[in-house]
Every structure is written in C-alpha cells, then in structure tokens.
Amino acid sequence: MNRPIAQVKYVGHKKAIKLSHLGIHTTRDLLYHFPRRYEDRRQLKPLNQLVPGETVTVRVMVVSWEQRELRPNLVLVRAEVSDGHHRGYALWFNQPYIKRRLPPGSLVLLTGKVSRRSIFPEIQVEEYELGDSEGSSLNTGYLVPFYPSTAGLTQQWFRKVVFQALSESLPFVEETLPLKWRERYRLVPLSKALKDIHFPADEEALRQARRRLIYEELLIWELALALHNHKRRMVAPGIAHSRDNTLVERFLRSLPFSLTKAQERVIQEIFADMEAPRPMARLLQGDVGSGKTIVAAAALLKAAAGGWQGALMVPTEVLAEQHFLTFKRLLAPLSLPIALLTGSTSRKDREKILLGLEDGYISIIIGTHALIQQDVNFKALGLAVIDEQHRFGVRQRAELSSKGFLPDLLVMTATPIPRTLALVAYGDLDVSLLDELPPGRKPVLTYVLSESQRQQAYRLIAREVLAGRQAYIVCPLIEESEVLEAAAATAKAQELQTKVFPGFRIGLLHGRMRPAEKEEIMERFRQGEIQILVSTTVIEVGVDIPNATVMMIEGAERYGLAQLHQLRGRVARSYYQAYCFLVTRNNDVEAKRRLKVLVENHDGFAIAEADLKLRGPGELFGTRQHGWPEFRLAEFPRDLKVLEQARKDAHFLISSGYLDQPEFAVLKALAESKIQQLKL
Numbered sequence: 001m002n003r004p005i006a007q008v009k010y011v012g013h014k015k016a017i018k019l020s021h022l023g024i025h026t027t028r029d030l031l032y033h034f035p036r037r038y039e040d041r042r043q044l045k046p047l048n049q050l051v052p053g054e055t056v057t058v059r060v061m062v063v064s065w066e067q068r069e070l071r072p073n074l075v076l077v078r079a080e081v082s083d084g085h086h087r088g089y090a091l092w093f094n095q096p097y098i099k100r101r102l103p104p105g106s107l108v109l110l111t112g113k114v115s116r117r118s119i120f121p122e123i124q125v126e127e128y129e130l131g132d133s134e135g136s137s138l139n140t141g142y143l144v145p146f147y148p149s150t151a152g153l154t155q156q157w158f159r160k161v162v163f164q165a166l167s168e169s170l171p172f173v174e175e176t177l178p179l180k181w182r183e184r185y186r187l188v189p190l191s192k193a194l195k196d197i198h199f200p201a202d203e204e205a206l207r208q209a210r211r212r213l214i215y216e217e218l219l220i221w222e223l224a225l226a227l228h229n230h231k232r233r234m235v236a237p238g239i240a241h242s243r244d245n246t247l248v249e250r251f252l253r254s255l256p257f258s259l260t261k262a263q264e265r266v267i268q269e270i271f272a273d274m275e276a277p278r279p280m281a282r283l284l285q286g287d288v289g290s291g292k293t294i295v296a297a298a299a300l301l302k303a304a305a306g307g308w309q310g311a312l313m314v315p316t317e318v319l320a321e322q323h324f325l326t327f328k329r330l331l332a333p334l335s336l337p338i339a340l341l342t343g344s345t346s347r348k349d350r351e352k353i354l355l356g357l358e359d360g361y362i363s364i365i366i367g368t369h370a371l372i373q374q375d376v377n378f379k380a381l382g383l384a385v386i387d388e389q390h391r392f393g394v395r396q397r398a399e400l401s402s403k404g405f406l407p408d409l410l411v412m413t414a415t416p417i418p419r420t421l422a423l424v425a426y427g428d429l430d431v432s433l434l435d436e437l438p439p440g441r442k443p444v445l446t447y448v449l450s451e452s453q454r455q456q457a458y459r460l461i462a463r464e465v466l467a468g469r470q471a472y473i474v475c476p477l478i479e480e481s482e483v484l485e486a487a488a489a490t491a492k493a494q495e496l497q498t499k500v501f502p503g504f505r506i507g508l509l510h511g512r513m514r515p516a517e518k519e520e521i522m523e524r525f526r527q528g529e530i531q532i533l534v535s536t537t538v539i540e541v542g543v544d545i546p547n548a549t550v551m552m553i554e555g556a557e558r559y560g561l562a563q564l565h566q567l568r569g570r571v572a573r574s575y576y577q578a579y580c581f582l583v584t585r586n587n588d589v590e591a592k593r594r595l596k597v598l599v600e601n602h603d604g605f606a607i608a609e610a611d612l613k614l615r616g617p618g619e620l621f622g623t624r625q626h627g628w629p630e631f632r633l634a635e636f637p638r639d640l641k642v643l644e645q646a647r648k649d650a651h652f653l654i655s656s657g658y659l660d661q662p663e664f665a666v667l668k669a670l671a672e673s674k675i676q677q678l679k680l
C-alpha cells in the first residue's frame with residue numbers, strides 16, 4: 001500500500017509527477033483518491049430513444065465528418081454516427097483535430113447532452129472514449145467512476161491505473177477495523193469497500209462502501225483529536241491558577257455596568273477550569289454583542305494576578321488594536337503591563353516586547369498571528385485566549401499553546417455554531433455559552449431593499465447622523481480581489497460625499513490600506529469625527545462602536561447569512577434603536593427570500609442553522625481553509641450522526657485501553673499520523 005506510485009504499471013515517471021500534483025504519492029493515496037461522481041452506463045440507449053436535454057452515453061460508429069465555421073472563432077465539427085440501426089450526430093466546437101483522432105469506422109463511446117434539431121438526435125460531446133481500446137470494459141457497462149483529475153490524465157487512464165493498483169494491492173490491504181467492530185455496525189471489510197468505491201457492481205455496493213469509508217474517516221479524525229487531548233491532559237498536570245480573585249473582583253466592580261447572568265455563569269465555569277490543575281480546553285460561544293470581551297478580560301486578569309502571562313490572539317489588526325485600547329482602558333486602574341503585537345509593530349517596539357515577554361515583565365499581550373512567530377517566547381504563558389477562532393485553524397491554536405507549558409486555552413467564537421458542528425471544527429473542547437444579551441438591547445430593525453429603493457436607507461442615515469449617531473455602509477464582497485473591492489469602496493465613498501451626503505463627514509476603510517491608516521480611520525470613527533464609514537468587510541468581526549446605529553450592506557446577496565448577522569451585530573451594541581438595510585439587485589426574488597431569514601430572526605443560532613442548510617459548513621466558516629477540516633467523503637451536516645458515533649467510539653477505544661490492543665494497531669497508527677499531518 002505504501003509503494004511509490006511510479007511502481008504501479010502504466011504510471012511511469014512523468015505521470016507520477018502529474019499525480020503528485022493531486023497529492024498522490026503512494027498506492028494508498030491512489031486508492032484513497034475517490035471518484036467525484038459515477039455515471040450509469042449499464043444500459044446504453046439506442047439513438048432513437050434519446051430525449052432532448054438529458055446527458056447520455058452511447059456506443060456508436062463514426063460514419064462521416066463535416067466541418068463548418070459558424071462565425072469567426074467558432075468552428076463546428078460534426079460527425080454522423082450510427083449505432084447499427086439508427087442515425088445521429090455528434091458535435092464538437094473548436095476541436096477540428098477530433099476528426100483525425102476518430103476516422104470513419106471508429107467505434108466510440110460518447111457522453112454528452114442531447115438536443116434535436118431535425119428528426120435525428122444530436123449530442124454535444126463532453127467526453128469520448130474509443131469503444132474498443134484497451135481496458136474499455138472499465139469504461140462502460142456499469143457505474144463508471146469519474147476522478148478529480150489534472151491536465152494530461154484522462155479518465156480512461158485513471159480507471160485503468162486504479163484498477164491495476166487495486167489488483168496489485170487488495171491482497172495486502174490491512175484491515176483497520178476488527179471483525180467484531182465491523183459486525184456491530186454491519187460494515188463491509190476495507191478491501192471490499194475500496195474495490196466498490198471505485199468499481200461498484202451496483203448502487204447498493206457503492207452505498208455500503210461509502211458508509212464504511214465515511215465511518216473510518218471520521219473515526220480516525222476523532223481518534224486523532226481525542227488522543228491529542230488525552231495526551232495533553234495526561235502527560236503532566238497543567239497550571240492551577242490562584243483562587244484569589246481580589247483583583248478580578250475589583251476590576252468587575254469598576255465596570256459601568258453589571259454582568260449579565262450568562263457572563264457570571266461563564267466566568268465561573270472558566271475560573272473553575274483555571275483553578276484545577278488540568279489544562280483547560282474550552283470554547284466560549286456567544287452571539288454578536290453578548291459581551292465576550294469582558295469574559296476574556298476577567299480570565300486574562302486572573303492569570304496575570306497569579307503571576308502568569310496571558311495572551312489574546314485575534315484575526316485582524318483592526319480588532320487587535322481595538323481590544324488593546326479596551327483592555328488598556330479597562331485595566332488602567334490595576335497598572336498591569338499590557339502590550340500589542342501585530343505585523344505592523346515597528347522593529348524597535350517589537351524587540352522591546354519580545355524581551356518583555358521573555359523576562360516576564362509583560363503580563364498581558366494582545367496580538368494577531370504575529371504572536372505565533374518562532375521568535376516569540378514567554379517566560380510563563382498561563383492562558384491563551386483565541387478570539388474569532390474560525391479564522392484560525394486547529395494548528396494555529398496548537399502553536400499558540402505550545403508557547404507555554406500546557407497553558408489553559410480559551411477559544412472564543414461569535415459565529416454561533418450548532419453544537420454538533422462545533423465538535424467537528426473544534427474537536428474535544430468543553431463548551432460555555434453566552435446565551436443572553438446585555439439588558440436593554442433592541443432587535444435591529446432589518447429591511448431588504450432593491451437597489452432602486454436605496455434612497456430610503458439614505459434618508460434614514462441622514463436622520464440618524466443629524467441625531468448624533470453614526471452609520472456603516474458596506475460595499476459588495478468581491479471574492480478573490482481585494483483590489484477591485486477597494487476600488488469599488490473608494491468610488492462609493494466619493495459618490496456619497498459629493499452627491500448624497502455633501503454635508504457629512506465620510507470615511508473610507510478597506511483591506512488595501514496600511515494598518516496605520518486603518519487604525520487612524522477607526523479611531524476617528526470611534527471619536528465620532530467620521531460620521532459615515534464606507535468600508536469593505538474588514539469591519540466584519542468584533543468591531544465595537546456603540547454609537548453606530550445604521551448598517552447598510554450593498555450587494556447583500558453575495559454574503560452568507562451568518563456573515564450578514566455578524567455585520568448587523570456591529571450596530572446592536574447600545575440602548576439606541578438600530579437599523580440594518582440589506583440592498584440587493586432589483587428583482588432578485590431568490591435573494592430576497594433568503595435574506596428574509598434575517599428580517600425575521602435575531603438569534604444567531606437560528607440564522608446559522610438556516611445558513612448551514614442553504615450553503616453548507618464551508619461557507620458558514622467563511623472560506624474553506626479557515627479551520628474547517630477537509631474530509632474525503634464525509635459531508636456535513638449530512639454525516640453528523642456518524643460523526644457523533646465516531647466520537648463516542650473514539651473515547652471508548654481510548655479510555656477502555658482497546659486502542660492499544662494489537663487488532664487496533666493499524667487504526668492507532670493512522671490516527672497518529674493524522675496528528676502529525678495536522679501538526680497538533
């Protein structure tokens with residue numbers, strides 16, 4: 001199974017390089033490179049039974065060719081084909097060389113979409129295969145696999161090589177699940193599952209193969225997380241923070257408000273964990289504006305009061321700066337040394353800070369991923385807090401913790417994640433919930449507007465600004481182009497300043513600005529000097545300016561619901577009534593229907609569930625690489641039940657000691673290599 005792929009027949013050096021681009025280096029990798037779809041080629045239809053609009057595969061002979069230039073740069077090549085009884089046509093566009101590949105008389109399998117202009121059907125060919133070529137039996141007559149591929153590797157070649165690799169290695173496949181375990185869930189053996197996932201005899205065989213492989217994939221994932229945490233907790237005792245809360249209590253009394261019940265409860269849960277000698281691993285979930293910052297401050301302060309250092313890592317510089325200012329203000333009476341470290345900290349300051357962290361002078365450090373760079377060392381890191389974790393991965397979390405010796409870990413997220421999904425993304429963390437907003441918060445009045453109705457929003461913005469409040473106007477999301485996004489925001493700000501709000505002070509914020517510029521703009525907005533802030537989504541997470549009461553989002557249909565809820569959360573942070581306008585294209589009925597969810601719901605969890613159903617978990621977390629694990633077969637929420645079972649099983653296998661039995665050795669090794677791969 002672990003043989004280099006180049007040793008498999010038909011592969012060779014050149015193809016091996018191509019395969020490596022797909023992450024395939026060994027036979028095992030190839031066998032775990034699963035088809036992305038299958039095509040039912042068990043019954044090839046005769047040409048006279050084709051229905052326009054359907055995608056079919058037919059086996060035909062090429063009779064003759066013709067070629068026509070339909071317009072400049074559009075060449076049609078058309079073959080008359082026959083299935084022995086009936087006539088039809090096969091079409092290719094701009095591929096005149098096809099004629100040479102398939103001279104009259106060639107037997108060929110054509111896959112494509114059917115249309116009918118005359119009495120004979122036409123097939124616009126998406127794929128063709130020589131019908132009598134070597135290995136053709138792999139390409140027809142059953143559920144035919146289609147692989148994720150790359151240039152220069154055809155589907156036929158893939159099928160041939162996978163088949164070859166299967167026949168060479170199936171006898172040596174090491175079963176990962178002992179018979180008894182498989183019987184419990186009625187799972188097929190691994191060798192059968194691997195064969196059937198590539199070349200299933202029928203739908204049922206495919207279903208069983210997938211069931212088996214999904215369970216295995218999730219079990220290995222859960223085992224890796226559980227083993228990692230188990231070790232973390234067992235290897236050595238963690239830090240037992242001091243039980244003396246004098247300083248924390250003084251701090252809490254100094255706040256201009258009293259804590260909500262939920263904040264009190266959550267702080268107690270966190271403190272109990274911190275005082276215990278076991279390393280804390282806790283996820284704090286709280287809807288936007290529920291007051292997570294105070295909770296983090298209390299925990300960091302508790303660590304610092306007992307002589308340990310605390311670190312708070314956040315995803316953006318804007319946010320780091322904001323938290324730094326808040327903490328400085330909140331903790332000023334306690335005269336604790338606090339520092340800010342981001343990518344734009346000057347070299348001189350950075351050196352000073354690194355020294356302060358090493359000799360223990362700095363008690364609390366706030367920063368971006370600049371905190372996990374190699375040369376950052378702590379004297380005694382006792383608590384690591386990570387805010388907005390879905391922007392980081394499991395790995396960054398581990399990197400920050402590794403700066404101390406088993407420090408307590410608190411992960412905070414504002415994206416309300418359904419409990420079960422949190423398990424996938426965060427693994428084995430205990431969960432605390434801030435399920436209450438500070439008193440007096442009114443739901444944000446939310447309206448969906450067409451572009452042609454935008455004047456309504458402008459009128460309300462004018463009214464609010466005149467009353468002393470402030471507004472955000474967020475420009476449309478342009479994926480993968482910060483440059484275009486910045487340009488659009490700049491143009492928008494100009495238009496608003498000259499045409500719509502000439503009397504108001506308008507500011508501009510986008511991702512292409514230097515961090516110092518961004519900070520300055522945010523500070524001027526915070527001070528009320530800027531009245532309307534035109535921005536890209538850089539303000540999405542965590543920005544806290546209670547005087548802002550209007551959020552207008554252009555091109556709202558481009559955002560996920562959970563993301564819009566985040567943005568709207570920027571204006572629900574005070575006693576003032578706040579407003580949110582979601583502007584979409586005229587007549588986009590579908591978008592309007594989707595956005596209605598936000599008009600009707602103010603609870604982040606309900607919105608996240610709705611978003612999950614509509615767009616899938618990758619979107620819920622922003623983009624794919626943001627900490628959401630990639631699975632080969634498992635999909636969420638579809639496979640949540642299996643995941644929960646796998647999680648229970650992983651814990652049982654570890655706590656019962658079964659995992660150390662020889663029959664589970666293969667499984668354990670796979671889980672351990674997963675830990676390596678994740679760099680936990």
Ligand SMILES: Nc1ncnc2c1ncn2[C@@H]1O[C@H](COP(=O)(O)OP(=O)(O)OP(=O)(O)O)[C@@H](O)[C@H]1O
Nearest residue numbers: 257258259260288289290291292293414438542544
């Ligand atoms: N118990 C409370 N009573 C009144 N106001 C509070 C309370 N707790 C926090 N606040 C205030 O509510 C606002 C939101 O708090 P905070 O920024 O901590 O929210 P958050 O949970 O981090 O939200 P987000 O996810 O949007 O960043 C802040 O202005 C904060 O000072």
